[in-house]
Each structure stands twice: as structure tokens, then as C-alpha cells.
Amino acid sequence: MNKVQLQFIDYSSFKDINTLNNGMLKAFLRNANAHVILKKLKLLHQLSYHQNILTIFGYSREADDGDYLLVMEFANGGDLRQYLKEKHQKLTWHDKMRLAIDITNGLQCIHSHGIVHTSLHPHNVLVHNGRMVIGDLGLSKTMDASIPENIEILPYIEPNVLANPSYPRDKRSDIYSLGLLMYEISSERAPFSSFRHNFEVAKKILSGSRDKPILGTPIEYIDLYEQCWDNDPMARPTVDGVLSILGRMNLTPVYDEDFEMTTFNGNYLKGVERKDVKVKFENSISIEVHPNEANNVVSTSSKNLNSVSKKSGGGVDSGFSEEVRADGRRIANKEGKEMQIISMSPKM
Known part of the structure; x- marks a missing residue:
């Protein structure tokens, strides 16, 4: 397995954080003017990138309570x-x-x-x-x-x-x-x-x-x-x-x-x-x-937080280049890129 490092994104990059339903928050990423969603998580075990799994861009840390935030792609077509x-x-x-x-x-x-x-x-x-x-x-x-x-x-x-x-x-x-x-x-x-x-x-x-x-x-x-x-x-x-x-x-x-x-x-x-x-x-x-x-x-009658494992080979095509998957800065530089953030407790 190849190790893919998550990019740290400073929490100060986000602005205009507003509460949505189901405990989610909506915000803007300052340097990209991107919509994001923040959702609290206690723990992240592991994650891989795949064309049918919501993409991770990086992680951050909330200033108030120290929770870690997982920055993920924002799905543009609803559920x-x-x-x-x-x-x-x-x-x-x-x-x-x-x-x-x-x-x-x-x-x-x-x-x-x-x-x-x-x-x-x-x-x-x-x-x-x-x-x-x-x-x-x-x-x-x-x-x-x-x-x-x-x-x-x-x-x-x-x-x-x-x-x-x-x-x-x-x-x-x-x-x-x-x-x-x-x-x-x-x-x-x-x-x-x-x-x-x-x-x-x-x-x-x-x-x-x-x-x-x-x-x-x-x-x-x-x-x-x-x-x-x-x-x-x-x-x-x-x-x-x-x-x-x-x-x-x-x-x-x-x-x-x-x-x-x-x-x-x-x-x-x-x-x-x-x-x-x-x-x-x-x-x-x-x-x-x-x-x-x-x-x-x-x-x-018919009857841990710092890395993400990526399976190499096996025919699983992520649909994203290594750079886009691993580098949150690349995402921050794309104007209007939509993302969501999920938070995790720092007590891991």
C-alpha cells in the first residue's frame, strides 16, 4: 500500500461559518472562495480515494475546541x-x-x-x-x-x-x-x-x-x-x-x-x-x-490522521491524479472549488 499524506489547511482559511441542519456547518474557504461543509467526527480510521467515494482534500484544526477537521469534496448533486x-x-x-x-x-x-x-x-x-x-x-x-x-x-x-x-x-x-x-x-x-x-x-x-x-x-x-x-x-x-x-x-x-x-x-x-x-x-x-x-x-420465488492508505493495483481506479488526491493546496488554488469539512476529536 502507498501512503498518501493529508494536507493541513489552516483553520483561519475559513470564514462565514453558518449552521445547517443535521449538525452540519457551511463556510467559505477564504483563499479559494469555496463552499464547504463542516461536520464533527470523533475518529477517522482510514480512508482511500476512489471515484465513488467522496474525496478528501486535507485536514485542519478548529481554533475554539481543538477538534480536527477533515476537508472533503462537496457533492454538487444532492443525495x-x-x-x-x-x-x-x-x-x-x-x-x-x-x-x-x-x-x-x-x-x-x-x-x-x-x-x-x-x-x-x-x-x-x-x-x-x-x-x-x-x-x-x-x-x-x-x-x-x-x-x-x-x-x-x-x-x-x-x-x-x-x-x-x-x-x-x-x-x-x-x-x-x-x-x-x-x-x-x-x-x-x-x-x-x-x-x-x-x-x-x-x-x-x-x-x-x-x-x-x-x-x-x-x-x-x-x-x-x-x-x-x-x-x-x-x-x-x-x-x-x-x-x-x-x-x-x-x-x-x-x-x-x-x-x-x-x-x-x-x-x-x-x-x-x-x-x-x-x-x-x-x-x-x-x-x-x-x-x-x-x-x-x-x-x-427467484430468489492515523496524518496518512491515508491507498491500495496499489487491483484494478481500483480512483479517477483522480495523485497530486489532486494528496495535496490540499492544489485544491485551495482552484477558484470556487467546493468542499466539505468533517471534524474529529483530537483525543485519538
Whole structure:
């Protein structure tokens, strides 16, 4: 592996720092007049540069509290969910396959460096210059283990974590989330979008329910995302397996009302320990799911801070030159270059 040094950018280079939603801050880089986003991080383990991962330009240190700040590229096209809304019913299946492959390529690079994202959802998949890039890398080891109350994120958390927030998340947890992302790409809508309360969604997931396939979806694509969101982590494919299948996938036949269906009882619960499950949310709302309450559902029968490691060879193309990836000064000299900053605690 080659070591890529992160460039230090003086915090005084930033001005007009304003609070945005979700704990983010917006600022300008003085010497480049560039938009940036600041987001606090506790720890950064490692990161690599790839055309489907949000690019790092360098790091800085906040004057007030001494937090380290990670300077990253600012995605100019919003997030995946916003993109799907804007492109509703305008995307061909070749377009959708490109989205799925972009995301899987990024996740493959993340996993190849021993990183588990743990928070893969449509608001962390961003659009930049027409391609999908994965953001918020490094949050995995600092995330609160409690179940989030955001109903838009809840479906992307694997059932074992819903049943037990201390359940250790690993690469297979990311694959579960990838399956939900693939479904959202196919349907152009959020999973469990008909529900308004997180406890309802959690109960549905724990009872084995999943969204039905969308008419016109390639059968092989359905089979793949169903494998990814299998409740049994050991039954889920690896990211390499997913990428291989996507690369040789047939877009016909497609799912329609005449496609053979099979009904099963709680099949998705096979990977979850068969006992009473109680889920408690931060707002003190709790639900209970018992093994004998699994609903009948319908499914298709198809079934450290100073350096960053860069993997050499292996066919992973970052899409950026070594100079641009490693040198934050080059970025500062590009007029109007957009970036975001993520902060990390100096207690590392």
C-alpha cells in the first residue's frame, strides 16, 4: 500500500461559518472562495480515494475546541433520495444499473480497506458530477448504538441490530443496507414509505415483511437485493459477489403480475434468534415482536490522521491524479472549488 499524506489547511482559511441542519456547518474557504461543509467526527480510521467515494482534500484544526477537521469534496448533486425524486420515471434500467454499480463499487473499495460503513442509507450516498459517491466515511466507530428515530434511516438497519442495538455490525450489515438501496433505486421511493411511525416500520421488519417488487424490475435484480437483505447475515453475498452479479446481469425477464409468486411465513426471520424481541427507541416508545406473530408476506420465488492508505493495483481506479488526491493546496488554488469539512476529536 502507498501512503498518501493529508494536507493541513489552516483553520483561519475559513470564514462565514453558518449552521445547517443535521449538525452540519457551511463556510467559505477564504483563499479559494469555496463552499464547504463542516461536520464533527470523533475518529477517522482510514480512508482511500476512489471515484465513488467522496474525496478528501486535507485536514485542519478548529481554533475554539481543538477538534480536527477533515476537508472533503462537496457533492454538487444532492443525495440519492433527492436525485431519485428529481428523476422520477425518467431513469431507464440501464441508468438504474449504473447507480447500483457506482454504489457497489464504492462499497467494495471501503470493504477492501477493512472499513465497515454501518450507516449506509440514501442520505449518505451523494451525487457528484453525475456519479454516485459514498460519504460519511469514518462515522462507523463513533456512532451511538441506539436505534435512530429518523424513519427515513430505520429501514436501512439490519433486523439483528433492531432487535439488539449492541449487535456487532460488520461488512454484512453494509450488504443489508445495500440491498435496501438497490430496492429504492428500483422503486424510486423509500422502503416502507406507507408507514409514518418508526415503531411500525421496526415491527414490520422484525416480523419478516419486506416491500414487494416493482413491476418491470428485472428478475435477477430482485433476486440479488433479496439475497442482500436476507435476515441471515451468513446468507448475504459479499460485496465482490454483488458486483460480479451486477456486471453480468440480464435485464430480462422482468417482474410482472403474472410472475410466479410464493407465500411463506416468516422466512426472513430465519437469521434472527427465535425469541421474543423488544425494541426500545430513544423516545421511550417500545414494541414487542413474538416469533408466532410473523406475518405472511409475499415474495418472488427467484430468489492515523496524518496518512491515508491507498491500495496499489487491483484494478481500483480512483479517477483522480495523485497530486489532486494528496495535496490540499492544489485544491485551495482552484477558484470556487467546493468542499466539505468533517471534524474529529483530537483525543485519538
